[in-house]
Amino acid sequence: MTATDPNRSSPGWRAWLIWIVAVAAYVLAIVNRSSLSAVGVDAAGRFHADAATLSLFAVVQLAVYGGMQIPIGVLLDRYGSRPIMVIGMLLMSVGQLVMALSPSIGVAIVARMLLGAGDAAVFPAVVRLVATWFPAQRGPIMVQLTGIAGQSGQLVALLPLAALLHSTTWTITFGSVAGLGVLFAILVWAIIRNRPPEHAEDVSVNTETGVIRVVTSSIDTGVGIRAAWAHPGTRLAFWSHFTTPFAGTAFLLLWGMPYLTEGEGLSAAAAASLVSLNVLVAMLLGPVLGELSRRVPTRRSLALVIPSIGVQVLGWLLVIFWPGAAPLWLLVVLVVCLGAGGPASMIAFDHARTHNPAHRLSTATGVTNSGGFLAALTAIFLIGLALDLQGAGTPSTYSMGAFRWAFLTQLPLWALGTTMIIIERKHTRIRIGLDPERRRRA
Known part of the structure; x- marks a missing residue:
């Protein structure tokens, strides 16, 4: 039986594999989002930034993240989760690479804007995958589990990332995060699929009633x-x-x-x-x-x-x-x-x-x-x-x-x-x- 066969209430192994890979990508997105949380003092010293200027790093990142929600929804409806997640991971990688090599505050702010745009694509795409690969009744709990798992990315940003920075250099640290983003983009493209093969479009299946609804996120x-x-x-x-x-x-x-x-x-x-x-x-x-x-x-x-x-x-x-x-x-x-x-x-x-x-x-x-x-x-x-x-x-x-x-x-x-x-x-x-x-x- 397939992962979303209406006659069964449990998702198949492929659905779980796709969810695990998607959640791992979301954890990395949280790492990227929080990557300045543990190294704010280092960033201020590197760029000779005062407090108001340093706050702009987070402000522009959040502003781009919020502003991209509507375009991301439209793109998800048109292309599905897989390509949008790949583009999101690559945008974050480019942003972190620019951050690693940035010679000035202006370039660093552009890097955080790229990171915010890429980050905006990941969570909505994971939510869409939950809707298309898991029975509709499991949607709320799976979204909660996704959010809880994603929070672990903040722990990675706080401890290992800061330790890496203080034992190596700024360029190596943020360059390493950029490299991880590229690897995860490849993994997402190789493993994740927009929908089960028996469906021609993204749909959510209610296994108790047999109702099938088209998934929309725009x-x-x-x-x-x-x-x-x-x-x-x-x-x-x-x-x-x-x-x-x-x-x-x-x-x-x-x-x-x-x-x-x-x-x-x-x-x-x-x-x-x-x-x-x-x-x-x-x-x-x-x-x-x-x-x-x-x-x-x-x-x-x-x-x-x-x-x-x-x-x-x-x-x-x-x-x-x-x-x-x-x-x-x-x-x-x-x-x-x-x-x-x-x-x-x-x-x-x-x-x-x-x-x-x-x-x-x-x-x-x-x-x-x-x-x-x-x-x-x-x-x-x-x-x-x-x-x-x-x-x-x-x-x-x-x-x-x-x-x-x-x-x-x-x-x-x-x-x-x-x-x-x-x-x-x-x-x-x-x-x-x-x-x-x-x-x-x-």
Whole structure:
């Protein structure tokens, strides 16, 4: 029997092999995405960059990643996962090679743009492979497993990549990552196929009902985007994804390691262990929050989203206003609190799926996803700008006090997002009939 035969509920060995290769490529994409997280201080020294300029590396990368989501969806519909993943891996390889040889900040920023464009292609392509090679009933759990496995790429970026850099050179380190990308592009082309051979197009099979649906990932534009945004449930999803993950993203993607080493005075190994703990907490909390979201569909915002924001704010405020250097136990509390943001942000996609019809789901998902990227790039840039304004924009001038004041720039983003979540939650509950509509005064 084939991997997606309607008479069986279990995927065949070929489906699992394709998924394993695709997930391995996704792990490498996360390594590429996070490759500056452990070497931010080294990058600042290499390019003689102040904090605001250094933050541009992450800002342009995230901006390109978010901006490529719509084109990637269209290309996936036309060509399928295999060629798009190969192109994505090659783009990341070119980006890392340019980074390895870059003589200036301008060229390095172009390298991060190439990396963001390539990275944008990988996860949507893997999700599409899950839909076409696995029974439809297994889709949610397979996507969760893909996301959890991908987080291990951050651990690779934090530990082995930093160790390689400090034992060799910048060019060898980033050149090695570029070479891995080429090898994985070849592996993806050799192993992965867009769909099982018995299907003429990408389809998702429900093995319980026999229903076969064509898989689409493109984001419709114009009317679709306006219609999606008009529903308060989509706006609730946008602000939930805007508010929950940005602090953890800013910490992991750029500012965590410089703060822990240059600000709090930890060794590189101790700082990397703390950031690794953040990743592990996120991986462990993902399934837990996913199950809780399923069980309390009408109370997700109050029971899960807002509390996850609250613990992040509390964690940062305790560290920021602690007299003197924060003790290790308090830094552990901080990274655990930040670890809740990523899994909580996935609840936003539950909102988007719940409140939008199937034909508009990809549009709503794209709108939701943009919220997190907008908040993250804003936070990263504001932290860098705040460091510069305090005269602490280079590794030689980084200080604990400057970092703590810089991290306070996250508070307005949390305040804005939380306020909008409360407002749009009320509008959503009125829209779906859970709360009565307020009567206007005569």
